[in-house]
Amino acid sequence: MMRMIDFDTLFTIPPYALKKIEKEQLHKQYLDRLFEHHCNACKPYQQIVRVLGKNPPLPVRLFKKYDLRSTGNEEITKTMTSSGTSGQSVSKIYLDRATSARQTKALSKIVSDFTGKSRLPMLVIDSKAVLKNRNMFSARGAGILGFSMLGRDLTYALDENMNLDWKTIDAFCQKYYGQEVLMFGFTYIIWQHFYQTLKTRNKKLPLKGILIHGGGWKKLSELAVSEDEFRMELISVTQLQKVLNYYGMVEQTGSIFMECECGHLHASVFSDIQIFHPENFEIAEKNEQGLVCLTSLLPTSYPGHILLTEDEGEILGEDDCPCGRMGKYFKIYGRMRGAELRGCSDTYEQH
Amino acid sequence: MSNIEYLIGSERLAKRVLPVYSDEAINFLSDLSSELLHASNIRAYPDVVSVAYWCRKGNLLKLREVYHSINRLGRGLAFHIAPSNIPVNFVFSYFFSLLAGNANIVRVPSKPFPQVDMICNAFRQVLPQHPQIAERTAFVAYPVNNEITAAFCKEADLRIIWGGDQTVAEMRQYPVKPKCIDIVFADRYSICILNGDAILECTAQDLKNLAENFYNDTYLMDQNACSSPQLILWRNGSNEAQTRFWDAVEKEAGNRYKLQGMTAVEKYIHLCEDAIEYPEIQSFVRQHGNLLYRIQLSELSKVETTALRGKGGYFYEYYLEDLGELCALINAKYQTITYFGVHPEELRQIILNNGLQGVDRIVPIGSAMNIGVFWDGYDIVTMLSRVVCTS
Structure with missing residues (x-):
């Protein structure tokens, strides 16, 4: 069944070229086939469909409780895990060769739309130690590994204790002095372990080019750092021209949503976003805040093509971003507030 | 102990117990009922209305008529752990134990509820006219603290534990007097x-x-x-x-x-x-x-x-x-x-x-939440009191 999905055609399309109607038609075709495939290949998915109907959005939390896979055990080459906050159970995402190859390819097409076709020297603001277990990838490890394909002369800026590796950084700066480089890392780690060290030492690194960062806004907002502040501060300790955020989740690796030069997150040809009104799950209009539902055309090894997140966001527009990219663009507000329920069963020690 | 806020009463509670459905308790509760019903904003809180209605004199006298036994007395000091998500449950727990003749330490919900404030205000108005009840009533609030809970558990002759399986399991960890009786409200x-x-x-x-x-x-x-x-x-x-x-x-x-x-x-x-x-x-x-x-x-x-x-x-x-x-x-x-x-x-x-x-x-249908002296299969007032028999 899976072989019938023609992904080759999908990858011939430039990532931000399709207008609303073309994209809708394309997505409908792929989603129909993905639906059919996962129904046939994933029993729990089929049971959900039996009750909820065609192509129901799967709550991301479901991947924590159940092993959802649409491929045989022997086909699984990687298992990715979400970096759940301590004490919480983690999501497990099962990847086969074909799905992970597609994710890598999509990521490369998306990111090179921002960085250019040539592979830039790359500085990862993290420690190599994150990549230790190659079969069980954390979201952080997966992100690093995925992005590392997009650069050359991969260099890690932090040592195993998460301290700045000055020797390596200085060598990197010297080697590529005056050239464009690609920097990548997780928002919170960049702030905590890179920016703050540079700031306290009053140091400015001669790094030119582009920084792409993602994940961990929640932790950052606890420190009361806004997106703008993050961008300005990072530019102040380097010579970077662009600092771009991305939005994505381990459940849909590859088809990430990149922030453009206008500060908008963009859906690519591989992905889409819808905003739901929480009270009825009806689709919200542009500029209405609601629950984020994400589409990715990539996964065939697990039923993650339509996911209901627990994030809140808002569509800002479609096909008309000043940056020139087609498709929807949006912003994310972060996790939805937890519910407070009445009731007599509680744990008094917690209150 | 520090960290304990006494919303009502103090740590000095009377040792002598009262008979079940005592005049003192009924008179006090009846005054409390009128005080609550006169509160200006009570209509906004149907759960407080239900509290006030429940402790009307008529209702209590009816209960006494049906269940009163002159040979029953309270058991001593009751320690109540109320659920934190239901605003008025703590006061019902207190009512049942007071009518059984006991002195009471009630840990009120730690979440702020206007209902708790309303009820405490009514107590402050009415208690001074009822010294016998005042010396048997303490409402406490304290942050999560095992030492305080342990100290109350050590003194208690009765523990009334709401809040479901997990709270019951936690409370069972604390040492109590050999004769201490627990009434527990598990998940149902x-x-x-x-x-x-x-x-x-x-x-x-x-x-x-x-x-x-x-x-x-x-x-x-x-x-x-x-x-x-x-x-x-x-x-x-x-x-x-x-x-x-x-x-x-x-x-x-x-x-x-x-x-x-x-x-x-x-x-x-x-x-x-x-x-x-x-x-x-x-x-x-x-x-x-x-x-x-x-x-x-x-x-x-x-x-x-x-x-x-x-x-x-x-x-x-x-x-x-x-x-x-x-x-x-x-x-x-x-x-x-x-x-x-x-x-x-x-x-x-x-x-x-x-x-x-x-x-x-x-x-x-419609009475699911109506709490009373029979709850969860317990005859609560009877369980919280003791009988003196002769032959």
Whole structure:
């Protein structure tokens, strides 16, 4: 069944070229086939469909409780895990060769739309130690590994204790002095372990080019750092021209949503976003805040093509971003507030 | 000890106990009732109204007449752990123990509720005229603190522990006096039995009242109280009866319930989980957006029904061919059956004749939350007092 999905055609399309109607038609075709495939290949998915109907959005939390896979055990080459906050159970995402190859390819097409076709020297603001277990990838490890394909002369800026590796950084700066480089890392780690060290030492690194960062806004907002502040501060300790955020989740690796030069997150040809009104799950209009539902055309090894997140966001527009990219663009507000329920069963020690 | 805030009373409590349903207690509670009913904003809090009504003199005298025994006395000092999510439960716990003749230390909900403030204010007004009661009453608030809890547990002759399985397990860790008696309120499960024929016979007004009562049993507490029905069992009638009932409930909830965004998400997640877990699901009906979820089950023989739990308007439905089927469903976790169009005595006989371990209350729809001296199968005042016999 899976072989019938023609992904080759999908990858011939430039990532931000399709207008609303073309994209809708394309997505409908792929989603129909993905639906059919996962129904046939994933029993729990089929049971959900039996009750909820065609192509129901799967709550991301479901991947924590159940092993959802649409491929045989022997086909699984990687298992990715979400970096759940301590004490919480983690999501497990099962990847086969074909799905992970597609994710890598999509990521490369998306990111090179921002960085250019040539592979830039790359500085990862993290420690190599994150990549230790190659079969069980954390979201952080997966992100690093995925992005590392997009650069050359991969260099890690932090040592195993998460301290700045000055020797390596200085060598990197010297080697590529005056050239464009690609920097990548997780928002919170960049702030905590890179920016703050540079700031306290009053140091400015001669790094030119582009920084792409993602994940961990929640932790950052606890420190009361806004997106703008993050961008300005990072530019102040380097010579970077662009600092771009991305939005994505381990459940849909590859088809990430990149922030453009206008500060908008963009859906690519591989992905889409819808905003739901929480009270009825009806689709919200542009500029209405609601629950984020994400589409990715990539996964065939697990039923993650339509996911209901627990994030809140808002569509800002479609096909008309000043940056020139087609498709929807949006912003994310972060996790939805937890519910407070009445009731007599509680744990008094917690209150 | 520091960190303890005495909202009412102090650490000095009287050692001497009172008789059950003492004049002192009844007079005090009656004054408290009038004080509460005169509070300017009481109408905004139906749960405080229910507190005030419950401790009216008439009600208490009636209880005394039925259950009074001159040979019963309190047991000493009672320590109450109230649930933190229900604003008025703590004061009912106190009432029952006071009427049993005990002195009381009550840990009030740590979440701020205006109802708690209202009740404490009324106590402050009335207690000075009732010194005998004042020296037997302490309401305390303290942050999570094992030492304070341990100290109260050590002194207690009785512990009244609300809050479900986990709280009970935690409280059981503390050493107590050898003779200390615990009344514990564990996690329970409740159902509703509806006669479809009776629904079809309802006038529009009857139906509206029924829906309002059903709402009060369920949505009003986010369907998250032990006595809120989770499983709706149908007798007789047809699809038409079910539709008629749920349409009325939907209307009521649409007017009154504020569905939080995250509750809607939780309901949806729960539905997906149920779809995976239960092939018994025959169909699913969603009404008024995400306000009302109905999960219709075709078969219950392999289902542990007490695991069927929804929150915020998430109901399981099953059609009962015969009331006798209840015997196979009911286990020790079952607490309340709310009913409409079914004879309660018929239900009671099923429990009694079959020696079933569960179901302690069979009450009409709308009374699920009405707490009283009989609760969870306990005769609370009797359990909190002791009898002096001669021969």
